[in-house]
Amino acid sequence: MNHLNADLHCHSSVSDGTLSPEALAARAKANGVQLWALTDHDEVGGQQRAREAALALGLPYLTGTEISVTFAGETVHIVGLGFDPEDATLVEGLRRTRGGRELRAREMADDLARAGIPGAYEGALKYVGNPDLISRTHFARYLVEIGVCRDTQEVFRNYLTEGRPGYVPHRWATLGDAVRWITGAGGIAVIAHPGRYKFTANEEYALFSEFKEHGGRGVEVVTGSHSSQDYVKYADAAREFGLLASRGSDFHSPCESHTDLGALPPLAGHLSPVWAALEDRIHRPA
Template sequence: MWYITRFKIIFEKKVIVDLHSHTTASDGVLTPSALVKRAVENQINVLAITDHDTVKGLAEAKKTIEHENLPIKLICGVEISTNWKNNEIHIVGLNINIDHAQLLDLLLSQEQARIQRAQTISAKLAKLNIDNAYEQAKQFAKGDIVSRAHFARFLVVGGFVKDVKRAFKKYLGKSGYAYVPPNWCSIADAINAIHSAGGQAVLAHPTRYDLTATKLKLLISEFKSEGGDAIEVSQSRQMQDDLQRLAKLANEFGLLASQGSDFHDLVNYLDLGKTKPLPDSVIPIWHNWMLN
């Protein structure tokens, strides 16, 4: 079969795949153009741009690759925020049609929820004598999305906290003074929109939700029952035990395996492509993609 033959040829060449990254279209620090160039510098062969609840950075990335004839395969993606049992769970969509109406309608709704949340965070910060936080956070947002990450950067630069971690702990995280619960779509809504746009739905960074082993299995089970296709098995900042545990869970629930750095900024241990290879025991999500 051509796909399988092609797959074997590709992997003899040790292709480097990164299927989770962010640009200034959401809360990353590199423009889409700069991101794809850095990916090439890092010898990445297949890159997915998966900005939070937006596909607005993909056109620029495509244009740069085409105009500069960069040796990289771009996968059109998105990372959709969802609500699940009072937890914010992220669903990555890969190989999506970025012009599909149902997907765009959902992303517009998500964008409106982000704006409302950001304005409420700003109001809470104002009560703490931190004025004009929304306008200040916008200065750190190069795209339309204003996220908690942008508020965190403002709080650091403004001298209110020493670093981003403290910004979340003191103000923006669940126990923070200015925390506002999100109003995202459901996992089912996200998966349906991704599938309607011809894509595959991936449960992003499953071990980062601070769930018990039992709850994590429940999440994966519900994700699978709603039609989910894969889970991220290989992630940045990951111990070997977690890699093997997620590989086992992927097989237990009959899911494909994905991998991605979740790149946002220029930090060495979070750089593009800095993930461990997938174990041989799993089926990669790209096993039947045409990667030429």
């Protein structure tokens, strides 16, 4: 069960990925993925397309999303898996979360213009599949296009991060909101890539503790941005907090992502995989 090649975290052009849900399904299948979820940011608009494409390819599918929350002054991502994508409370919560992005994007563009880079809002829009979900990634692609930086990594070293031109913080949902929306829709909430957050040990302990108190049940142990040390650290955290373990590449684009769909090492054998608890929520080919 732990050696199942499950990839339960990736993004399509419905949020900030570059491939369509259908192209991602085909890539997942070609790469040997055995259980797949599309987890677009604050959005479930690609779910039906992803599910239909996966099932047509004989690939089992779990519904997914990745919700942005603010915790201890940081943006934290909570993945939801196996929920009803038509649940009214979840859909409305995601709509409200997306709603703040356009205003933030316009403020980012104004700040970049003051730094001598005009037209960034219109430039970023060219890369957006869904204007509600304009994000820093779309601005980064535009800055690469016009030659300000060589690649998106260089953009994030010099722009769009705290203390640099173009950075505008966003107030997201709360941790409790995100977990309740997911669990209320019949799914399981998972802390995404905990190794990426700049938390102290005490702040990280508070995140895990509060997440559990709200009803969160899982944590990504093996994910594209984690090191081998992170795999061990968050396997231990999963055991310590009694959380299910998840696995996902966080794939966005063939050109930008370090880890391809289906290319991660398996979960350690002593962990309880999140998909075992979602067996009855997996959509399987007829």
